[in-house]
Amino acid sequence: MRPAEAASEDVRIADLDWVDARRDRRVPARLYWPSPGSPAAPVPLIVFPHGLGHSRTGYSYLGRHWAANGTASLHVQHVGSDGSVWAGNPFEILDRVNVAADEREAIARAADVSFALDRILDKDSFFAAFIDRTRIVSAGHSYGATTILIVGGARVVRNGRTLDRSDSRFKAGIVISAPPFYGERDLPAVLASVTMPTFHVTATEDVIALPGRRSPVQDRLDVYAAIGTTRKALAVFEGGSHSIFTDRSLTGGARLNPQVKRATADGALTFLDLAFRGDPSPLAEWSETWRPILAVTPTAYAATEPSQPPSRRYRSRS
Incomplete structure (x- = not known):
């Protein structure tokens, strides 16, 4: 482990350079940690695989926000579908995208996520003793959303x-801009086994336009509908784009972009209050706060008895 940078006095960042010897595959990761020292109590952990063509350094606004609010975030890099997709001969980009989006890489990405979780929870890991294993979450954007649905139980024949690359250690999922399972005609059959609570986030202009692949917003809604549990919620922002959820600062508009980022980061935490504490109030307050930019407002599912102490109350935007 080596420090990458000090994000703030409340967040620390460490780069982790792991190798899965069994698969002879590098699995770099970046950890956003809630405090400079040891937390007073075990903290939740979100494991975040990136979208196609990104890296462990991407989606930093999510890692920083979650860690600053007491939730560790481990951002995993996938060497077969990271920034190397865009490097090299531009006339071969389509070939590289096809390889990166191949189902073998999709399965490898899910294995990366499980391996990274193995390492961070290993008995020799400094962080293992301070992670609450009952509150381990998967989250991802685009291809990363597909990845977490696979570890959450999605199956193809x-x-x-x-x-099947499901990992039962993940107790909830944050699904941002999920693509379809390309080539699968029976989406409910693929996603019926995803039974962990899931929070789905998209936008009305969330169109995927990659070489050889195009996916309309309806695909995000179809994924949500096909998830095999009622323990789910959907938020759709008005406007925006597929890349508004990345670290890009202007896509979707200079005003909307930071609003969607802040709302997405905090919306995930309010959903986890529902999933882990049985408390729908923070999500309801979040929905009211961000209603001006929401086309679809999430509705909390019927909560069971809380399994955790009362949560922090949602702090509305100033």
Whole structure:
């Protein structure tokens, strides 16, 4: 482990350079940690795989915000579908995208996520003792959203064999701009086994336009509908774009962009209050606060008895 930078007095960042020897595959990661020292109590952990063509340094606004609010965030880099996709001969980009989006890489990404969780929870990891294993969450944007749905239980059948990379250690999921499972005609069959609570986030102009692949906003809604549990919620921002959820600062407009980022980061935490504490109030307050930029406002599912102490109350934007 080596420090990458000090984000603020409340957040520390460390880069972790792991290798999965069994697969001979590098798994770099960046950890956003809630405090400079040891927390007074175990903290939740969000494991975040990036979208196609990004890296562990991306989506920093999420890692910083979550850590500043007491939730550790581990951003995993996938060497087969990271920034290397955009490097090299521009006439070969389509070929590189096809390789990166191949189902073998999709399965490898899910294995990366589980491996990274293994390492951060290993008995030799400094952080393991300070992570609450009952509140481990997967979160991802775009291809990263597909990745967390796979570890959350999504299944596809190939040649009579079910491809299953589910990891039961993940207790909830934050699904941002989920693409379709390209080539799968029966989406409910693929996603019926995803039963962890999920918070789905998209925008009315959230269109995926990659070489050889185009996906309209309706695909995000179809993924939400196909999830095999009623323990889910959907937020749709008015306007925006697919890349508004990345670190890009202008996409979607100079005014809307930072609003969507802040709302997404805090909306995830308010949903986890519902999932882990049975408290719908923070999500309801969040919905009211951000109603001016929401086309679809999330509705809390019926909560069970809380399993955690009362949560922090949502702090509305100033």
